[in-house]
Amino acid sequence: MYKLSACCSMTCGISFQPKMVLPSLRVQKQGNGHCTNVPRNVNLEKLQNNYLFPEISKRELNHLDKYPNARVISLGIGDTTEPIPQKISLSMANYACALSTADGYRGYGAEQGNQLLLGSKVTIAVQDPSFPAYIDSSVIIGQAGDYQDKTGKYQNIEYMLCGPENNFFPDLATTPRTDIIFFCSPNNPTGHAATRTQLKQLVRFARDNGSIIIFDSAYAAYITDDSPKSIFEIPGAKEVAIEISSFSKFAGFTGVRLGWTVVPEELLFSSGFPVINDFNRIVCTCFNGASNIAQAGGLACLSSEGFQAIHSVIDYYKENAKILVETFASLGLKVYGGVNAPYVWVHFPGSNSWSVFTEILEKTHIITVPGSGFGPAGAEYIRISAFGHRERIIEASRRLENLFSKREALFNFVE
């Protein structure tokens, strides 16, 4: 239960057998096997449907069944595609090689990481739209109430609307206090990087309310303008913020798995107890550190040669984003993001984002992500990932132009 694990389920497919269900009860899928007397985690019962990205993968597979010869282009899940610079891959290879020598062998490393820090009693706020793992993880840990079909929201979670109408920054004057504020900048999915003025307001808001900001800067390396790349560029942030980040999109480490967390020693719980102490305790007990080979790669990324090489790859993805932005803009659609982030956020007013997703997939064989997967505020949007080989991005742009220039009404996607 407490180690980082790759998982081997004993079976690949799960078969269901419907059990007798009273008509007035929600249908409960039942497995074939032995019922223990262990109750299911009630927090997991609250969780809605499937996680967004596996759901999209499933739809991609269904599409391939239907069109086995289609040349599918995936601009859905934000997975990097370009090779890692050799400086960095060689560092990891050398580290791995050395593990078979007496001098080079290393066992356990320093024990750090993060999870479980805040428990189930805290209240949380998230940007709407935002990366679904913030909400889903909060639900799993028991911080949320029930899901409301009518609003598409969980109770006890504060959804902070971030759209073009407010320059993608919440109206803090009407935002209630919460213990925790998840804030991702540049935002996934909108691609908006909060300005310095916006982040100053956010830090002030957290200080006034005694809240903690969990600031996710995973896409900071994509910032083109002078937006802050870290919350700690804002004076006073050390007393109210934790920053989480990752080598995934910075260095193409989506499969290598490495990230970091900054917990300032100035950050204290209401009792005065330092947050860093609990963070350290949890990490030592439950995590035990990232792979030492991955860490060797991380260090190489921070060398001047590695850093420069990485930025060439980032520039490549940014050029992809520019191509996609221009494509949608030329079709008369409102396009956001793509300048400070590898995501392009396209508005289809009055549409249902799953319908747009389905039509684009059916007619162009391109995988995107429906905006509603990121929260109710994404209901009329589609997220396009700029990760991909250049020729496929260009081909995708051509197919999209072809679809939308032929289409009678651009905005008629409601099902």
Place this chain on the structure above:
Amino acid sequence: MYKLSACCSMTCGISFQPKMVLPSLRVQKQGNGHCTNVPRNVNLEKLQNNYLFPEISKRELNHLDKYPNARVISLGIGDTTEPIPQKISLSMANYACALSTADGYRGYGAEQGNQLLLGSKVTIAVQDPSFPAYIDSSVIIGQAGDYQDKTGKYQNIEYMLCGPENNFFPDLATTPRTDIIFFCSPNNPTGHAATRTQLKQLVRFARDNGSIIIFDSAYAAYITDDSPKSIFEIPGAKEVAIEISSFSKFAGFTGVRLGWTVVPEELLFSSGFPVINDFNRIVCTCFNGASNIAQAGGLACLSSEGFQAIHSVIDYYKENAKILVETFASLGLKVYGGVNAPYVWVHFPGSNSWSVFTEILEKTHIITVPGSGFGPAGAEYIRISAFGHRERIIEASRRLENLFSKREALFNFVE
């Protein structure tokens, strides 16, 4: 919050400033900084002291301050020391190298792992003694009551005594039902591998009670006799058990970080809902998989050449264990383990294990682990790790013989 992370705290040391404390209250250490209004996770407030292994590392550093020229031998934390076979390290190096080529680059892998599955409402049982992370993690997630100084136990956790008096297997006739039974075999720290008869009783007990066994087989590769290496060797186990395991001690991957979990599709919650479905959902949302480089190494371990090479390393550690067992036995001490596990468990009747630990460290410069760190049943025991270079194991044996043959009373360690 939800990524696997290496951690960089912004500061290395934490400075404390005592705040006004009423004499009747427990002293609350306070940090220098800004008190947010966010309450500390009450589960973390329950957690006792420091995690065992960082505490021992701290004592090792203190010892080095005191004796800067001492040649310290660490038989404490069970960290592997011998090189990884080249077949395996080269697989990882080749994988890492290929990441800088267009053909070899891979991003996200399959999303699997495990944590948070069972929530805070389940009741748990653990072997006493056992690896402290089972209890500590259960406390953090909110499954335990308060710590009782008098007994050295947390409320709401069932401690199943496993000592020489019951052949290291709990008296199930007097063990109350719990939802979850953590069971580690071969056990860390006692080194006892449960026999087939014992495991049949355990599976029967779980079936009768509708419990789920979390079976930790991390040391299975060290089994010398015909004890089962997996709980799934026992008929009926698929309906009542999850097995967790690791490449750490199997292949020296303590720093590489790779493990696996087996969740049978036959295992169902009381409602009939398959456990594997929730496991998969959590893993996809909160984990995202182990490093792909580490996984390349894991696959190489399972090739016939890799598997054979690994077992040579395991045999080396087992020979170390044999030397340590013989050393303690020759001194007239009762010694357990060391045959089916890389740990030797030595009884010092009537002693206090921290006193034994301290005396051994002071007089021989050898780091061990006090048994009480693994639960109250370890109060008179010391755990010796067999991971180490052969010459250091022999040197440690020589020093221990020297200490204990000179000592007037072997058993007088109470402070």
